[in-house]
Amino acid sequence: MKKILLSTPTIHAEEQQYIQKAFETNWVAPLGPNVDEFENMVAAYAGVSSSAALSSGTAALHLSVILAGVKENDIVFVPSLTFAASVNPIRYERAVPVFIDSERDTWNMDAAALRKAFEKYPHPKAVMVVHLYGTSSNMDEIGAVCKEHNVPLIEDAAESLGTTYKGKMTGTFGDYGIYSFNGNKIITTSGGGILVAGKEKDVEKARFLASQARNPARHYQHSTIGYNYRMSNIVAGIGCGQMAHIGEHIKRKREIYKAYREAFSDIKEIEMNPLNREGVDNNWLSCMTISADSKVTPAQVMDALDAEGIETRPIWKPMHLQPVFEKYDFIQVEDEMSVSEDIFNRGLCLPSDIKNTEADMERIIRIVRKQFR
Numbered sequence: 001m002k003k004i005l006l007s008t009p010t011i012h013a014e015e016q017q018y019i020q021k022a023f024e025t026n027w028v029a030p031l032g033p034n035v036d037e038f039e040n041m042v043a044a045y046a047g048v049s050s051s052a053a054l055s056s057g058t059a060a061l062h063l064s065v066i067l068a069g070v071k072e073n074d075i076v077f078v079p080s081l082t083f084a085a086s087v088n089p090i091r092y093e094r095a096v097p098v099f100i101d102s103e104r105d106t107w108n109m110d111a112a113a114l115r116k117a118f119e120k121y122p123h124p125k126a127v128m129v130v131h132l133y134g135t136s137s138n139m140d141e142i143g144a145v146c147k148e149h150n151v152p153l154i155e156d157a158a159e160s161l162g163t164t165y166k167g168k169m170t171g172t173f174g175d176y177g178i179y180s181f182n183g184n185k186i187i188t189t190s191g192g193g194i195l196v197a198g199k200e201k202d203v204e205k206a207r208f209l210a211s212q213a214r215n216p217a218r219h220y221q222h223s224t225i226g227y228n229y230r231m232s233n234i235v236a237g238i239g240c241g242q243m244a245h246i247g248e249h250i251k252r253k254r255e256i257y258k259a260y261r262e263a264f265s266d267i268k269e270i271e272m273n274p275l276n277r278e279g280v281d282n283n284w285l286s287c288m289t290i291s292a293d294s295k296v297t298p299a300q301v302m303d304a305l306d307a308e309g310i311e312t313r314p315i316w317k318p319m320h321l322q323p324v325f326e327k328y329d330f331i332q333v334e335d336e337m338s339v340s341e342d343i344f345n346r347g348l349c350l351p352s353d354i355k356n357t358e359a360d361m362e363r364i365i366r367i368v369r370k371q372f373r
């Protein structure tokens, strides 16, 4: 029985060529020509002037938090419905996350809950938005709230490279934006991340901090704490090769989402994850929710698929429900069950690997449909 996976790397011919060249020229080091080229490629694609290639998306978020001036005991607003990697860098700096509930329209940070958070905590040091599963947050509303309060905005666009909102790339609305190139993302470098910023000098500062914060002096001089966060020239070679194919990757992800949506359109209990009406999605992962009154549970669907060698994932478990973060505050609009918890309870991520064939899709769809008979 063929295994069907959630989202794995799809490698082409060009990656090998970039790596080969790195070996031939002995650029087997952090930094080098592939890193420069990769930074230029991603910056051009995102429509910004420069970027800093780093060892992971998490490292890029950590530097964003530092660049935003976040220090010990400062408050940072962040969505509850996200991956822990959004929140950990806030804690690296011993700052305090305040979790914001999601809106049903996009599953992302609810601007109304964000406003409510500002009433309770008028002086957060930063706001971090996340574009979950490749769907853009409502950047007009969130950007307006941040501007009103003059608070820097960080965009965790780890999952949304290529997604636009009103024609502009996600990751480029905030003061700082990050993309991830982990193995399961829309393109991969095997592991890596990149930081973009509204101000060129912030990208330069990120490069400086990411290479041990060495001051420009002949002797080793340091006046601040640095990190070893730069991307290696080998890893960047994979990224350069992948960038030639990002358009195809996104096209196939969209086809997968559409195939599921059409296949389940007659089952009233199934809803696909919402897309932002003002945007164009990269459809990184296709997800579904099951209506609360259905006899079918997400666990049942996941078990049925698993029994056939088909990989699924739950929706990210909200951060305010995590043992490590449960002592931090959580802001929601209504007093009933939070939107993020409801999506978590009723949802699952479907296989979205772009190498899955038509026959694979038919198998997945047939098994899911069978549960609802």
Ligand SMILES: *Cc1c(COP(=O)(O)O)cnc(C)c1O
Pocket (backbone or CB within 6 Å): 056, 057, 058, 059, 082, 083, 085, 086, 130, 156, 158, 159, 180, 181, 182, 191, 192, 193
């Ligand atoms: C993958 C991911 C990250 C972390 O990226 P890494 O490159 O794996 O460190 C951060 N935030 C979100 C929402 C992610 O999905």
